[in-house]
Amino acid sequence: MASLPFLSLCFFVFLSLSSSPTSAEIRVSDIRSDDRTVIPFDEFGFTHRGRLELHVSQISLSNPSSELDLSKVGFFLCTRDSWLHVLQQLEERDITCALGSELIKNVYTFNSLNEAKSFDTLYNETDADRYTLVFANCVLQLKVSMNVRSAMYNLEGKNGGRDYLSAGMTVLPRIYFLFSLTYFTLAGVWIYFIYKKLLTVFRIHFFMLAVLALKALNLLCEAEDKSYIKRTGSAHGWDVLFYIFSFLKGITLFTLIVLIGTGWSFLKPYLQDKEKKVLMIVIPLQVVANIAQVVTDETGPFGQDWVTWKQVFLLVDVVCCCAVLFPIVWSIKNLREAARTDGKAAVNLMKLTLFRHYYIVVICYIYFTRVVVYALETITSYRYLWTSVVAGELATLAFYAFTGYKFRPEAHNPYFVIDDEEEEAAAEALKLEDEFEL
Template identity: 70%
Template sequence: MGPHQFFIFFTLLITFTATAAEIRFTRIRSDSRSTVPLDEFGFTHFGRLHLNITQISFSPPEPDLSRIGFFLSTRDSIGHVIEQLQSKKITCPLDSSAVKTIFTFNHLKPTTTTPSYDAVFNVTDADQFTLVFANCAGDNVKVNVNVISVMYNVNPRNNHRDYLSAGKTNLPTIYFLLFLIYAALIGVWIYTLYIRNSSVFRIHYFMLAVLLLKALNLLCETEDKSYIKRSGSPHGWDVLFYIFSFLKGITLFTLIVLIGTGWSFLKPYLQDKEKKVLMIVIPLQVVANVAQVVIDETGPFGQDSDTWRQVFLLVDIVCCCAVLFPIIWSIKKLREAATTDGKAAVNLMKLTLFRQYYVVVICYIYFTRVAVYVLETITSYRYAWTSVLAAEMATLAFYVFTGYNFRPTAYNPYFAIDDDEEEAAVEALKYDDEFEL
C-alpha cells in the first residue's frame, strides 16, 4: 500500500462524525483497496468488539494471510501512522504500534465446520476508534468477505451492554424530555386555538400539524435510540423515525414559505412564483431525506455514503436558500405598500415583523447547518450529545418564536393603529430607505 493512498483515506476519515453505532453488517466484494473503514465507535474503559466473518475468498488464491486483517485506530494515531508509512518504517498499518491490531487472517480458527470465524477484543482505552479492514497482501489481491461488527460498552455495575457510542448513551433521555416539551407546546397551542377561535386562520392549524409531527419524530427517535442502546438494533423504530422525519422536514420548510408569503393571515392565496418555490422545496426535501436514510443505514463509511452526504448537503443548502425568497418578496411588497396605500403604520408594523422573521430564519439556518457542525467537530466524543442538544434547542427556540409572533390574537397589534401611531410611522418611513436586502 502506498502512503499517498493511505493519506487520502485518513484525510477523508477525520472529516466524518461519529454515529450511533448498531450491529453493522458489511459485504466486501472483489475489493483490492488497502484499507476499508467499516465503522466508528466511542469506547469507555470497558469496551468490547465482536467480529464475525464469513464467506472468505481471495483472487488470486492463497495470498499472504498475515498481511490481511482488522485493526482499530484513533484519530490521534492517524498522523503517526502516516508518518511511519511515508518514512518507510512500515509498509502496512497492521505493522504500526499506533493502532490496535484485532487479528490477521493467518490466526483465524473456524468456530464450526462452516467457514465462520469469531473474534472478541476487549478495548480498555477510553477513546473513539475506527474499525478498519486492511489488505496489504498486494495491489492485485481482491478480497471477498462478509463482516458483522458489534461494538459496545459494558456497565461494570450490572454487566449490561450499551450499544450506543460513549457520549451518545444519554440521547434517549434527551429526546424523550424534548418530546415532553413539545407535547406541552401542543397542549398550549390547542388551548390558544380554542379560546381565540375567531382569530384563527388556516395557517395556525398547519402550525399545529408541524408541532405534532415534530413531537412524533422525537418519540420515534427516543424509541429508536433506546432499542439500539439495549440490543444494537432499532427493531423497526428507525422506519417510523424516517417517516416522521420526512414529513416534519417537508412541513417545516412549507410553513416557512407560507409564513414568508403572508398566506392565510395576510392574503388567502399564493402567487405563481411562490407556488414554484414550494414545488421546488418539497421534491428537494424528498431527495434530502432519501440521502439521509442511505447515510444512516450504510454507516459513515458505507458504499457511496460520501456521495450521498454531498447530495444531502447540497440539497439542504438549496432548500434553505429557497425558503428565504418568499420572505424577501413580502418585505419588498410591504415597503412599497407603506408609501402608497395610506396605511403607513399598518404596513410598517408588518414590515418590522417580517424583517425580524427573516433575520431569525437566517440565524436558525446558520446555527443548525454550520455552528452545530463546528460543535460536532471540536467537541470530544464523550460530549457528542451536546451538538444534538444544541441543534434541538435552536429548533425549539425557532418554533416558539414563530408560534408567538404569528399566534392568533383577538387584539392584533399589527392592525389596531391610532392616528398618532400612523403619523409616527409616516415619519419613520422617511428614514427607513437604508434597509437593503
Template identity: 80%
Template sequence: MAEVPSSSLIILLLIFSFSISFVLSEIRFSEIRSDDRTIIPLDEFGFTHRGRLELNVSHISLSIPSPSPNPNPDLSNLGFFLCTRDAWLHVLQQLEDAEISCPLQSHLLKIVFTFHSLHGADRFDALHLQSEADQYSLVFANCLPEIKVSMDVRSAMYNLDGRTETRDYLSAGRTVLPRIYFLFSLIYFALAGVWIHVLHKKRLTVFQIHFFMLAVLILKALNLLCEAEDKSYIKRTGTAHGWDVLFYIFSFLKGITLFTLIVLIGTGWSFLKPYLQDKEKKVLMIVIPLQVVANIAQVVIDETGPYGQDWVTWKQVFLLVDVICCCAVLFPIVWSIKNLREAARSDGKAAVNLMKLTLFRQYYIVVICYIYFTRVVIYALETITSYRYLWTSVVAGELATLAFYLFTGYNFKPEAHNPYFVIDDEEEEAAAEALKLEDEFEL
C-alpha cells in the same frame, strides 16, 4: 508487497475523517463484494474502560488475478484494526515518511485480526477487549492492491455496565440520548396542548396557517418520541426493532412540513393574503421534492454505514440538498419584505406596513440564525467536543429548534385585538417619517 502511494494519503485521511463523523453505532452487518479499497471504514464507537468488540466475518473470498505478480501474498497485510483519530493522523505520517508500508504494521493501532491467521478458513470470530477509554473506529485495511476482497462482516461494539454487567450498545457519549429525546418530546407535546388552547381561545382570529403550525408541532413531538424509542432499543439490544422505520417516517413528514411552514409564513399566506403567487408555488415545488431526496439520502446513510462505496456520495447529496432547501426558503421572506416596503409607500398605511415589515425582517434574521446554528455550529460542536459529551451537541440543536418554534409561534399567533387597528395619527406620521429616513439612508 505494494506500498500505499504517498499521494493518496490526504485522500485517505479525508475519506476516513469524513466517514466517522456521523455514525451512530449498533450491531452492524456489512456486505463487502470484490472491493480493492486500501481503507474501508466500518463503524465508530466511544468505549469506556469496559468496552467490547465482537467481530464475526464469514464467506471470506480473495480474488487474485491470474497470472499474479505476487503468487504468495502476505496476508498479514489484510486485516481489521481499531484506531482513534489522533492515532490515524500519526499513522498517515508514518506512511508518508516511509516508516511503514501498511497501516497494519503500525504499533499505534490496535490490531483485531489479520488474514494470515485464517489458515485456509473462510470465516473467523474475534472478541476484542478494550480497556482504554476513547473514541475508536473499526477499519479494514487491504495493502495488497492486486487483491479484491469479498466478505460478510458482523460487528457489535458495546460497553459493559460496571454493576449489572448489562451491555450498552450506544457510544459512551450518546448513551443518554434516549432520555434527552424523550424529554424534548414531552416539551413539544405540552407546547401542542398550549397551542390548541390558544387556537380555541382565539378561534375568531385563527387562520389556516395556525392549524398547520399545530401539525408541525405534533409531528416534531412524534418524531422525537420515535427517536427516543429507536435509541432506547439500540442501547439495550443493538437493533432498533422497527422503531427506525417510524422514526424515518415522522422525520420525513417533520422535515417537509417545517420547510413548508417557513415558506408559507414567509409569503404571509392566509394571515396576510389568501393565496400564493406562482413564484411562491415554484419554491414549494422545489423544496418538497428536495426534502424527499434528502430523506432518502439520510436513510441510505444511516442504514448502509461508511463501508459502502457510495456512502460518501450520498452524504454529499444530503448536504447539498439541505443547503439548497435552506437557501430556497429565504426567498419568499425577501419577497414579502420587498412587497411590504412598496405597500408602505403607496397605500397610506405606513405604520401598519412598518410593523409588518419589522416583523418579517426579524423572522428573516431568525431563520438565517436557525439554519446557520443547526447546520454549521452544531457540526463544529460535534467536531471539537470530547466523545464523552457528544450528547451536548444534540441538546444544543434541540434547544435552538425549540427556540425557533417558540419565536415563530409567539410572533405569528392569532390576535383577538389586532394592534394594527388601534394606531393613531401620531404613530402613522412617525412611521411614515421612519420609512422616509430609511429610504434616504439606503440611497
C-alpha cells in the same frame, strides 16, 4: 508507497472527519469484490470496559495464493489522532502498510485464516477513547468478498450489562424523550390558544400545530430507537418510524417557513407563482435529503457510495436552507415598495418589521444547527457528544417558540390593525427614514 496509495488514506481521513457520530449498533455489512485499500466501518466510543465482537464469513479472495502476504490484510482499530500519525509514517515510508504501525490496534489479520473461510474474534478494549473499525488491504489488485457482522459495546454495572450506544451518547434516549414531552406540551398549549382565539385563527395556525405534533412524534420515535439500540443493538423497527416522521417533519417545517415568509393566510389567501415554485423546489429536495439520510445511516461508511450520498445530503440541505429565505426577502421588498405608493401600506411596513426579525432568526437558526452544532461535534470530547445534540435541540426549540409567539392568534395583532392615526404616524416615520437615508 505502491502498496497503499496515500490519496486513498487521505480519503479515509476525510470520511472520518465528515461523518457524524453513529450509534454503532450491531451492523451487518456485505463486501463484494472490493479492492479498496481501506474500508472504514463504524466509529464507537469505548470506556475502559469496551468490547468488539467480529464475525466474518464467506471470505473469498480474487487470486488466492500461498505467495500472498495476508498479514497485510485484516481488521484494526484506530483513533483519529493515531491515524494522522499513521499517515505521516506512510508518507515518510517508515511503514508500508497501516497494519504494520504500532499506533493501531490489530484485531485480526488474514494470515491466521489458514484455509478457513470465516472467523470469530472478541477484542477487549481497555483504553477509553473513540475508535474506528477499519479493514485494510495492502495487497495490490487483491479483491476481497466477505460478510461482516460487527458489534461494539461497553459493559456497565456489576452485572456487566451491554450498552450498544457509544460513550457520550448513552444518555440520548432520555434527552430525546424529555424534548418530545416538551413539544407535546407546546402542542397542548397551542391547541388551547386556538380554542380560545377561534375568531382570529388562520389556516397557518393549524399547519403550525401539525409541525409541532410531527416534531414531538419524531423525537419520541428517536428516543425509542436509541433506547432499543442501547439495550439490544437493534432498533426493532423504530428506525422506520423515525425516518417516516423525520421526513414529514422536514417537509412541513420548510414549508411552514416558506408560507410564513410569503405572508400566506396572514396577509393574503394565495401564493404567487414564484412562491409556488419555491415550494416545488423545496419539497422534492426534502424527499432527496431524506433518502440520502436513510442511505448514509443504514449503510455506514463501508458502502462505496456512502460519500456520494453524504455530499448529496449536505448539498440539498444547504439549497433548501437558502431557498426558504427568498420568500421572506420578497415579502419585505414588496411591503417596502407598497409603502411608498399606497398610503394605507405605510403602517403595514412599520408594523411588519416582524418579517425582518423573522428573516434574521431563520438565518441564525440555520447557521447554528448546521455550522455551530457540527463544530461542537468536531471539537467536543467523545464523552460529551450528547452536548451537541442538546445544543441543536435547544436552538430548534427556541426557533419554534419564537415562531409560535410572534405569529400566535390574537384579536389585535399589531401588524394587522390599521387606523388613521397609526397611518399618519407611520407615514411620518417613513418620511423621516427617507430623509435620514439621504
